[in-house]
Amino acid sequence: MKSRSRWRVDPLLAIGLGIVAFVLLLGIIAPLITSHDPLVQNVRARLASPSGEHWLGTDLLGRDVFSRILHGARVDIPLVLVATLVPAVIGTLLGTVSGYYSRRVDAVIMRFADVVQAFPVYIFLVALVFLLGPGGRSFVVASACISWVGYARLVRAEVARLKNRDFIVAARAAGIGDRRVLGRHLLPNVMPQVYAYMASDAVLALVALASLSFLSLGVQPPEPEWGRMIADGVDRIRSEWWLSAVPGLAIVIVGIGFSLIAFGLERQASRR
Amino acid sequence: MSVRPVLSVQDLRVSLSEARRELVHGIDFDVFTGETVGLVGESGSGKSLTLRSICGLLPDGIVRSGGVVAVDVDGSGQVRDGADLRGRGLAMVFQEPMSSLNPTMRIGDLVTIGPRTLRGLSRKEARSRSLELMREVGIPDAERRMRAWPHELSGGLRQRVMIAMALATDPKILLCDEPTTALDVSVQDQILRLLMQLKENRGLSMVLVTHDLAVVSQVCDRVIVMENGLIVESGLTNEILNSPRHNYTRSLIEAAQ
Numbered sequence: 081m082k083s084r085s086r087w088r089v090d091p092l093l094a095i096g097l098g099i100v101a102f103v104l105l106l107g108i109i110a111p112l113i114t115s116h117d118p119l120v121q122n123v124r125a126r127l128a129s130p131s132g133e134h135w136l137g138t139d140l141l142g143r144d145v146f147s148r149i150l151h152g153a154r155v156d157i158p159l160v161l162v163a164t165l166v167p168a169v170i171g172t173l174l175g176t177v178s179g180y181y182s183r184r185v186d187a188v189i190m191r192f193a194d195v196v197q198a199f200p201v202y203i204f205l206v207a208l209v210f211l212l213g214p215g216g217r218s219f220v221v222a223s224a225c226i227s228w229v230g231y232a233r234l235v236r237a238e239v240a241r242l243k244n245r246d247f248i249v250a251a252r253a254a255g256i257g258d259r260r261v262l263g264r265h266l267l268p269n270v271m272p273q274v275y276a277y278m279a280s281d282a283v284l285a286l287v288a289l290a291s292l293s294f295l296s297l298g299v300q301p302p303e304p305e306w307g308r309m310i311a312d313g314v315d316r317i318r319s320e321w322w323l324s325a326v327p328g329l330a331i332v333i334v335g336i337g338f339s340l341i342a343f344g345l346e347r348q349a350s351r352r
Numbered sequence: 353m354s355v356r357p358v359l360s361v362q363d364l365r366v367s368l369s370e371a372r373r374e375l376v377h378g379i380d381f382d383v384f385t386g387e388t389v390g391l392v393g394e395s396g397s398g399k400s401l402t403l404r405s406i407c408g409l410l411p412d413g414i415v416r417s418g419g420v421v422a423v424d425v426d427g428s429g430q431v432r433d434g435a436d437l438r439g440r441g442l443a444m445v446f447q448e449p450m451s452s453l454n455p456t457m458r459i460g461d462l463v464t465i466g467p468r469t470l471r472g473l474s475r476k477e478a479r480s481r482s483l484e485l486m487r488e489v490g491i492p493d494a495e496r497r498m499r500a501w502p503h504e505l506s507g508g509l510r511q512r513v514m515i516a517m518a519l520a521t522d523p524k525i526l527l528c529d530e531p532t533t534a535l536d537v538s539v540q541d542q543i544l545r546l547l548m549q550l551k552e553n554r555g556l557s558m559v560l561v562t563h564d565l566a567v568v569s570q571v572c573d574r575v576i577v578m579e580n581g582l583i584v585e586s587g588l589t590n591e592i593l594n595s596p597r598h599n600y601t602r603s604l605i606e607a608a609q
Contacts, residue, residue, distance in 0.1 A: 246451040249409055250514065253446075254466045255439010255521055264465060268456040 093344025096279075099337030100157070103330070107153025116144030118151040118304045127320055136326055139312060145323065148304035149330055155305045157334065159216050159289055163223040164282045170224060171231025172274055176262060178232060179239030186236070193229045201226060205288060206297060214297045219289055227281060234277055238270040272349035279342035283335050290331050306331050357382035358424055358557050359406070359434070359525055365418035366401045366410065366581075376401055376581040378419065383525070385427065388551060388558040390572035390589070392565065392604065398581040403527050403561045407442050408435025425524050439470050443523035447530035449510035453502035459486075459513055460498030466520035485516040490546060508539035515546065519554075526551075528560045532567060544571055565608040569593055577601045 106113070116134070122142035130137045136145035178189045196204075205222050212218035242248060243266065251265045290307030292298035299305035306327040313323025359382065366376035376398040383389050391399040405416045421434040425441035434442055446452040453462060463482040467473050473481060479498075486494035489512040502510060511531065518526060531547065532540040548571055551558055562568060568575055569589060576586040577600065585598040596602045 244411055246446055246448050247454045250444070250446050250452040250517070251454065251465075253407060253409055253438055253442075253444035253527075254517055255443075255470055256465060257469065260465070260469050264457070265454050269454070 090344035090348045092340045093348065096337045096340025096342075096344055100334060100341065103153050103334050103337065104157050106150050107157065110147065110150035110154065114144065114147040114150060116147040118143060118148040119302050127316065129320070130322065136322060137320065139309070139323055140316070145309075145326065148309060149306075149326055151304045152306045152309065152327065152330060153334075155216075155299055155303055156286065156289060156331075159219065159299070160282055160285045160334075163220045163285045163289065164227075164278050166220060166224040167227035168231050168274060168278050168281070171228035172235050172267075172270075174228065175232035175235025176239055176267065176270075179236040180243055180258070180262060180266070189232065190236070193232055196226060196229050202288070202291070205292070206295070209292055209297045214292075214300060216299050219292055219298055223285060223288070227285070230277060230281065231274060234273060235270055238273060239266055242266055242269055272345065276342055276345035276349055279338050279345055282338040283342070286331060286335055286338065356424060356427065356429060358385045358427070359383040359559070360422040360424075360431075361402070361406065361419070362422070363419040364402060364405060364421065365416070366398065366405050367415060367417040369413055369415045374417065374581065375414070376405070379578070379581075379583045381576055381583065381586065383557050383559055385524075385557055386551070386555050387574065388548075388560060388572050390568040390575045391559060391561045391578060392563060392568055392575060393578035394563060394604070396580075397578040399561045399578045400529055402578070403444075403529055403559060406434045406559070407438050407444055407527060408433075409438070409444070423525065439466060439521045441524045442527065443518035443521055443525070444527040444529065445511075445514050445518050445531045448534050449507055449514050450502065450534075452514055453510055455502055457502075458498065459500050459502065459505070462502070462513065463498075463516045463520055466517060470521055481520070482516075485519055486513075488519065489513075489516045489550075490542075491516070506539075507535050508542060511535060511539075511543050512546065515543075515550070519550070524555075524557065526556050526558045528558060530562055531560070533562070533564065540567070547571065565593065565605060577604065 120143065122138070124142065125138050126140055126142040128134050128138040134144050134146065136149065139145055139148070174189050178186045204226055208222035208225060209218045212221055248261060248265055251261050289298055290310070293305045293307035294311045298307060301308060309327040310324045313320065316323055361379065361381050363378045363380060364376060365374060365378050367374045379402065381389070391402060393399045401410065401414065404410050406421050410416065422431040423434045423437050423441065424431050425437060460479065460482055463485055464478040467481050468478045482498065483494050486497065491497055491509060491512050497505070505513065528547070532543050535543060544567060547558070550556060560567070560572060572589045574587065575589050575592045577584050577592065577598065579600045585592060585596065585601050592601060593605065596605055
């Protein structure tokens, strides 16, 4: 019966995956759903209210908001995924080395982690992106520089906990080399926690990307990016409130999706 | 019995690396080909540490602080340290068959990983080798069990899987750390008989750590009695169990009755 729970997908995980996949899918098939190009400006039709032609109206430059929201999914979600994956890989590798090998290597990596962690995340992120020059790639690089710490600490603790467990010692007794022990025996037992952490990290990455873009440091116009769209609509918040509210809602929905994935994965990891 | 020991432990010392406290105080013994030697003593006597230091698998914070573990796997007289021979002549069977099997791997993969990595067998060769090994250790319905997860097996079957894993590398010396302690009495007997049978068929030498003198009398040719990190008495099993000279041995025997 335990073997089945292994493969049973947590309902929250399923819902979360469904939400994120659905939004991403909307982004991918956006050109099929809407006939408006998200980048084409039409000054005569600026700030139009929602209508049959423009479902969510148009923005200050007369661009179709519905189209921009859908296309925003193509910009935001992939960037968030990459900005989550890269630090996860780096952090997992460093954490593994730190937890498994000598204390000296461990000390070096962990002091380095302390230094990174000493800075407030957002200030560090803004400073790094500013240094690297605004843009999506800078955001990914900056995330990689900062977010690996969480993974490294998590993986290090798990590896250190597991490495003296009987089955690891037994694998080593069978003459299996360190790398194989790590890859086949240790990491498969650590990865469920890493996946759960990645999903909750993705929420932070989503908000960070939107915030940076809001501050003109993230994805650059005219690319349809949700945070940037919120910023663009701020001046008209009293009359055309949907200009900011709808991209905000998009962020919230995807954020909830990632949170549910994180929650589901955590529950699944702890059940085993 | 050849004259040269297959395993020779000389002045072995094991210590806590930080406190510099010695736990095993320089012990000597030899194991000859085809022989089963029992290491007995109560908890904390250093018998498990001795066994683990033979293959260089001491827990974190504990180190071999002195002495020699000379292993002569092929009887050529060329001696190597036991720590370098894991999977190449030395293998170990552990006490807890549940926690000693990786919960994230299927039985077939667990048994196969040894031959695959150390001998570079193909997936198919490794599979048929695993089946052979699983049959050799008496796992019924081996074909189906290859796909099972460790938690789906009984304790006795798990211990058989452990033994199959150990045999996968064709060891000459089998180190057994309380191989039957975690099992039911009836299963204990089966596992011991399996070990004896494997020893006969493969010409294994075995070092068996246990606190169970019944196990010792059943399988061991010779016994080494340890107390507080020292050997207090050693000799042929019959002699030791029937006429113990040392007080500690006597109290162990009395405690067992």
